[in-house]
Amino acid sequence: MSVTEVELPPIFCPLEPGIHSRVRDIEARAEKWVRSSGMGGDEELAWIVASHSADFFARFAPTADADRLLVAALWVYWGFGFDDARCDNGPLSADPGAFAALAGRVQRAVEAPSAASASEPYIPALKDIVGRFRAFGGPAQLRRFAVAHRAWLSGVTWQIGNASRGHMPDLDEFLAMRLLSSGGEPTFAMLELATGVEVPGREMHRPVVRALTEMAIAIAALDNDRHSLRKELSRGHTDQNVYTVLMRHQDLSVQEAVDAATRLRDRVMLRFLDVQERVLPQAGEELRHYLSGLRYGVRGNAEWGLRVPRYLSLGHVPGGLDDTPLEWAQRPATDDRSPLRLPAVAWWWDEDLLSR
């Protein structure tokens, strides 16, 4: 099936959008930083800039302080650059042993201000970003970001390991891996750093708040698989995403996989909406702020993904942000509110656990 024959249904996302009023100013400052970051050559930097990460994170935290938002955006630029250069392409993308060592050194640079860069140009740039976080973030916020950063790298190592041995995970393994490798953990952990609003540990670590965070990550990750499908198909990529997993293990065509993935994603969205509605009335002010960040983030990720040249440009020169109006689904692709029969995530429907 060719690229143009796949019909991608519009996204169901009944969440309020938002974007920071100073997004263009922040984006300009971020681009200047990227171009002087030393992370790569001109073409690499052009693609990093074209991720429009400031636009991305300005949608996650529309009310944040602009200076803090800038630093969070810098990490997103950094993350896209690192992902493209060291995870998805290049010699390490098929060498889990070498990647695990790089991931270990990168993570040490997040946790130990004195850590060495050892000839990896992405490490000094990361240390600059984390040093800025350290200047305004509280100890718990910094720690939450650091552990989220490790979670992401562990997921990337898992994905590279699968690719290196030609292992296509089943849907259950894929979701557990994708929750990590998508980068959603550090991205959402930056909500607190950007807004300065810290959720008390007794609320943040409740199973129900973890479940909502994971669901937000899952929705955004599945939306990103959707965003990149045309590009993946046009390039003949057969890497691990929700469609290749469904096609392989459930013997589906591309179109059938698109429809099945949409239903899967919408079931998670329905659960996210239901659980959130129940949590909000009992949530403290900081938690309410965090949950609004999850909603803004899911919505913002979808809007950004529908327009960003990272996913839309099939050629080598990244274009600008598309600005055609977006079309949204009026209803979910399914009304099924029963628990997903996927052990890795079935606990999102565990009423007993979520009421603790």
Added chain:
Amino acid sequence: MSVTEVELPPIFCPLEPGIHSRVRDIEARAEKWVRSSGMGGDEELAWIVASHSADFFARFAPTADADRLLVAALWVYWGFGFDDARCDNGPLSADPGAFAALAGRVQRAVEAPSAASASEPYIPALKDIVGRFRAFGGPAQLRRFAVAHRAWLSGVTWQIGNASRGHMPDLDEFLAMRLLSSGGEPTFAMLELATGVEVPGREMHRPVVRALTEMAIAIAALDNDRHSLRKELSRGHTDQNVYTVLMRHQDLSVQEAVDAATRLRDRVMLRFLDVQERVLPQAGEELRHYLSGLRYGVRGNAEWGLRVPRYLSLGHVPGGLDDTPLEWAQRPATDDRSPLRLPAVAWWWDEDLLSR
């Protein structure tokens, strides 16, 4: 150089020892659990029992509730078993891609109560343990354990990756890796679960408390390298430990490496003692309790390691706990209190950061 020619100096450890009064009862209950855990065959289980993990953790938390201490001890038995069967030996010990996937599924079992076991006998046993933690642990304690567990697995993946490509890390990389792969993170994270005393986040995540935790882990890990040196030498193992690292990169003999490693370890111990003394007066009650756990743990790990058949038995049948009196060094092997010139850990001497 043969095994018997290496002279291992006594350990410098001016920390008060302790052991839980009900250690034998807890050990008996734990052994019963191990034997019915399904983790492996009879010989494998005999070695797991011979880790005397209840004795080990009873020294970390001498005042803990016995029922909670039991569960923490179960995890230590589990960890030694998993380490021997899946990390240090067997087909995965040279296959970082396959190990990363197993680590991902194991970690998911810690975080998602619904996670599947998928034919890995160590996973149901782990789920049993974590389910017990969940029954009495607070959300923050459980979360701290979970992220520490991931840190450990990421370090093991790093180590396996190095081994698989014949890469002997330099001392700086080795320390960053060993801080994780030693298992010290989850072990010390269980202090709070076992004692029930939770350190507030604003204290727990202060750089100085992180530094003390990392130093305790480093000392215990280096002591464990010492404990296992004779066994490693007798088996001709050339795997990554502080001695093989020093021998390779600083061109030292075994005896010179032993002496250099002892000085390195004692410099960390001196720093641990100095920093702790400064923190204690301003620490809240819970933090003081946690810091006493770090001290008990470092001391207990050394005592246990000097006696346990895991390190002493050169043959195939594990013996019992040795009970000869232990000899300790009266003074450190060095008086050098200057910062280690190893970027991964140099920040432990960063006065500015540690005063925040």
